[in-house]
Amino acid sequence: MPRKLLVSSFLFAALTCAPALAAPVTAAPPRDRHKQVDAHFSQWNSKTAPGCAVGISRDGVLDYARGYGMADLEHDAPVTPRSVFSIASISKQFTAFSIGLLAQEGKLSLDDDIRKYVPELPAYGKTLTLAHLMHHTNGLREQGQLLNLAGWRGDDVSTEADILWALSRQRGVNFEPGAEVLYGNAAYTLLAVVVRRVSGQSLQAFAHERIFKPLGMSDTRFREDHTELFPRRAWGYTSRDGGGWRLSISNSAHYGAGNLFSTVGDMLKWEQNLLDARVGGQALVALVRTSGRLNDGTVTGYGGGLRLMGYRGLDMVSHDGMDGGFRTEALLFPAQRVAIVTLCNSGLIDASVLARKVADVYLGAHLKDELPPAVKMAETELAALAGDYWSPLTDEVVRLEFKDGALRQVGVPTAFVPMGDGAFRPGESMHVWRFSSPRELSIRDAWPTTRPFVRVTEPKPTASALAAFAGQYRSDEVDMTYTVRVADGKLAIRWPRRDEVVLEAVGGDRFAGSLGAVTFTRAASGGVDGLTISNRRLRRFRAERLQRAEAVRAASAAGN
Numbered sequence: 001m002p003r004k005l006l007v008s009s010f011l012f013a014a015l016t017c018a019p020a021l022a023a024p025v026t027a028a029p030p031r032d033r034h035k036q037v038d039a040h041f042s043q044w045n046s047k048t049a050p051g052c053a054v055g056i057s058r059d060g061v062l063d064y065a066r067g068y069g070m071a072d073l074e075h076d077a078p079v080t081p082r083s084v085f086s087i088a089s090i091s092k093q094f095t096a097f098s099i100g101l102l103a104q105e106g107k108l109s110l111d112d113d114i115r116k117y118v119p120e121l122p123a124y125g126k127t128l129t130l131a132h133l134m135h136h137t138n139g140l141r142e143q144g145q146l147l148n149l150a151g152w153r154g155d156d157v158s159t160e161a162d163i164l165w166a167l168s169r170q171r172g173v174n175f176e177p178g179a180e181v182l183y184g185n186a187a188y189t190l191l192a193v194v195v196r197r198v199s200g201q202s203l204q205a206f207a208h209e210r211i212f213k214p215l216g217m218s219d220t221r222f223r224e225d226h227t228e229l230f231p232r233r234a235w236g237y238t239s240r241d242g243g244g245w246r247l248s249i250s251n252s253a254h255y256g257a258g259n260l261f262s263t264v265g266d267m268l269k270w271e272q273n274l275l276d277a278r279v280g281g282q283a284l285v286a287l288v289r290t291s292g293r294l295n296d297g298t299v300t301g302y303g304g305g306l307r308l309m310g311y312r313g314l315d316m317v318s319h320d321g322m323d324g325g326f327r328t329e330a331l332l333f334p335a336q337r338v339a340i341v342t343l344c345n346s347g348l349i350d351a352s353v354l355a356r357k358v359a360d361v362y363l364g365a366h367l368k369d370e371l372p373p374a375v376k377m378a379e380t381e382l383a384a385l386a387g388d389y390w391s392p393l394t395d396e397v398v399r400l401e402f403k404d405g406a407l408r409q410v411g412v413p414t415a416f417v418p419m420g421d422g423a424f425r426p427g428e429s430m431h432v433w434r435f436s437s438p439r440e441l442s443i444r445d446a447w448p449t450t451r452p453f454v455r456v457t458e459p460k461p462t463a464s465a466l467a468a469f470a471g472q473y474r475s476d477e478v479d480m481t482y483t484v485r486v487a488d489g490k491l492a493i494r495w496p497r498r499d500e501v502v503l504e505a506v507g508g509d510r511f512a513g514s515l516g517a518v519t520f521t522r523a524a525s526g527g528v529d530g531l532t533i534s535n536r537r538l539r540r541f542r543a544e545r546l547q548r549a550e551a552v553r554a555a556s557a558a559g560n
Contacts, residue, residue, distance in 0.1 A: 027365040034064050036361045040354060041068040044346070050237045050245065050325070051079050052344040052351065055264030056358060059337040060272050063362075065264055071234035071345065073245060083234045084219055084261050085343040086250070087328045088321025091222070091260035092188045093288060093305030094207050094270075096134050098195050100284045100304060101210055107198050110134065117194045120168045124177075130194065132177045133187035134304050135292025139173035142537035143186040143257075146170070149533070149541065150478035151497040157226055160254035163189050169477045174394075174539045178295035180449040181302065184537050185257035188305070192256025203256055214279050217266040222255045230261055236325025238347035248325030248347055258323050264341045271332045271339035274306075274317060289317060289334075298448050309446060311359060313368035320352045329355040338362055371428060372419040382407045382418075388506045389441050389453035390517070395534035397506055397517040398443070398453060458508030463489050469509075469520050473531050473543035482543055484531070493518065 030036065037054065044051040051069015055062070067079030102108050108117075110131040115121050121128075132138040146166040147158055167186055174182060192203040199206050204222040212220045219232075238248040252259055272278075277285040288304030301309045307318045314333055321328035329351040331340045340362070342355040360367065383402040390397050399410035406415035407424065416424040422435040431445045441453040461469075466486045473482045482495045487502070491511060494500035503511035509520040509528075516535025521542075523529040533541045 029058075029362045030364075033361050034066075037064060037358055038066070040357045040361075041066075044069045044344070044349060046070070047076075047078070048073075050234075050344070050346040050349075052342055052349060052354065053079050053081055053083050053085070053234075053264045054343075054354070054358065055081060055268050055339075055341045056362065057268045057272065057339045058362075060276070062265075062268065069346075071232070073235075073237065077232075079234060079345070080232070081264050082219065082232055083343075084230045084232050084263055085234045085328065085345060086223075086236065086258070086321075086323055086326045087260050087262050087267070087330075087343060088258050088323035088326050089185075090267075090319045090321045090328055090330050091255065091258045091305075093319060094211060094222075094260060095188050095191050095195070095203060095256045096288055096304030096306075097211060097280060097284065098203060098206055099130060099134065099191055100287050101280060102195065102198055103287075104280075104284060108194070114190060114194070117197050118164070118190055120164060121190075122168065122170060124173055126177050128177045130191065131292065133191055135181070135300055135302055136183050136187060137178050137181050137292055137294060137300065138184075138187050139175040139177055139180070139182070140167065140184060140186040140190075141170060141174060141539075141541065142184050143167065143189060145535070145538045146478055148498070149475070149495075150480050151495060153497055155251055157251045157253055159252075160189065160193065163254055164193070166478060169479070171477060172540065174537070176295075181292070181294065181300040181447045182449070182537060183302075183447070188257035189254055190256075192254070195256075211270075211279055212266075215266075215269045215273055217262065217269055220260065220262040220266045220270075223259045223261055224253065224255070226251045226253045232263075233261075234343075234345040236323070236345050236347070238325045245346075250324045258321065262343075264343055267330055267341040267343075268339055271330060271341065274332055275334060275337060294448075300448060301446070307446075311356065311367075312370055314363065314366055327351040331355050331359060333359070333363060336363060336366065370430070372423075372425065374417045375420045377418045379405060384438050385435055388456040388512070390456050390506070390510060391451050391453045394451055394536070395517055395519065395532065395540050396451070396453075396536060397456070397510065397512045398441075399504075399506070399512060456507040456510060458510075460505040460507055461509075466491055466505075469528055471528070472546045474546050475541070475543040477541070480543075481546070482531075 041052055045068040049069055053067045055065040057063055065081035067081055067083060069079050071077045071079045071083045103110055112130050113127050128138055143163045150166060152158060195203045195206055204224055235247060236249045237245040240246045274285055288306055290303050291308050292300045292302055310316050315335055317332040319330055325345055325347045327344045327349050329342045340355050340358045342351045344351045385407055386400050386402040388397060388399050401408055401410050408415055414427040416426055418424055424433045425431060434442050439455040442450050444450045469491055470485050480495055482493055484491060484493050491503040492500045493503060501513045501515055503513045503518055506512050511518045515533050519532050520528050521530045528545060530542055530544045
């Protein structure tokens with residue numbers, strides 16, 4: 001059998017043994033569909049670059065599977081349908097399903113307080129339930145960013161104990177549980193801890209016994225040891241300055257939010273289970289395919305590790321993943337009984353876009369054009385909207401510029417497309433950025449929580465005024481001291497083991513950099529007494545300014 005169609009026989013058996021719940025309603029896809037799929041992946045079908053594997057099933061029957069590009073550049077190993085990829089955040093649905101299996105057995109309830117199982121977490125005044133964790137309505141700060149602020153480098157090994165250490169020290173959350181929906185990873189790391197503490201098995205062992213083995217997913221496993229090797233493994237890559245490729249892989253030794261490895265064949269078996277419920281039964285499949293709700297009843301569009309947002313007029317169950325050089329996407333169209341899995345090992349490839357292009361090929365007869373048309377705006381009107389905007393809800397800063405005839409976010413190449421009535425979309429996205437006036441902006445992305453922003457109008461500090469912010473700042477929440485200094489006419493912040501971050505003045509006491517928004521706070525006397533750091537997944541993280549004697553001791557202890 002040719003390599004491009006290399007799929008082991010057990011995949012066909014697993015995809016066809018379960019009875020269909022309903023006849024598919026899909027019109028026959030075009031006869032040349034495989035050629036069309038190949039055309040979409042042709043850019044990545046190289047013997048000198050990483051690539052992707054794609055798998056498509058229709059009504060439980062494998063329709064096409066192929067690999068493009070290289071799984072291992074060092075050993076000249078091509079991608080095949082049996083290549084094993086890190087599927088990154090697609091892992092979350094298996095963690096949620098494991099929690100659901102334990103709930104079915106009466107061993108826990110989704111309404112349980114997380115502190116019943118992880119008592120080392122602080123009490124925030126409001127009950128934080130397992131359902132809050134599962135549906136991303138928990139408000140926990142992003143675990144990776146906390147480790148970053150604690151001095152971890154990107155290639156450091158991080159463990160479950162490290163995550164629990166950081167979370168247990170936090171004095172605040174991004175928002176009250178149930179008030180908003182905000183995607184994050186800490187919740188699913190905690191759910192993996194719950195599985196172990198309730199079942200007596202690691203999530204790896206539990207999922208293998210209860211999910212992967214019954215479904216014949218023999219190439220799927222959670223990775224407990226970051227040094228573990230797998231047969232037919234695809235390595236993650238990103239581009240190298242000056243040309244070529246370099247490895248880009250996670251060294252995390254914890255899982256639940258990610259760190260699951262699989263193949264397109266195994267993932268198609270799982271997608272079929274989300275239809276036919278061989279494992280877990282229809283009640284559990286319905287649970288993970290049911291959206292969470294906010295305290296006010298708003299539907300979030302996120303179930304148990306599954307996004308429940310449609311695509312071009314069709315219901316779709318999906319999830320994407322991004323970890324190191326891996327980019328992944330799994331789409332399921334329940335009514336049409338079509339599943340598409342795209343696993344890529346390059347940070348330059350958008351697996352989500354590719355998976356949707358495959359959906360366009362297979363389901364084109366059913367799809368609607370939902371993208372609002374562009375309208376023309378005068379360049380003077382567009383230029384008037386450029387500026388810096390701050391959100392009183394999230395404490396974020398977004399910076400907009402007029403460049404090359406279009407409105408854009410600073411540092412992001414995608415142009416904003418005007419849609420009329422003050423609304424814009426970034427490129428082909430369905431996200432809506434709406435100006436109610438040149439001073440007020442609201443952002444609505446894939447989540448139902450709209451973020452309000454107001455234009456920053458305070459003057460930027462003069463070069464001489466920057467010295468007032470220089471000093472050392474201490475956060476006990478991550479046991480770290482930060483040094484702020486003036487360098488080349490700008491503020492910069494650094495801390496042990498991390499590269500210095502340059503801060504661009506936004507206005508008043510507010511600055512922006514790769515950390516997000518950095519806002520200096522003042523005491524009643526008017527003197528600077530601390531700073532906060534805020535971005536999309538971490539809000540108002542505070543560090544207190546140290547007095548001179550304290551700063552000297554802190555610098556000595558940190559080796560600054």
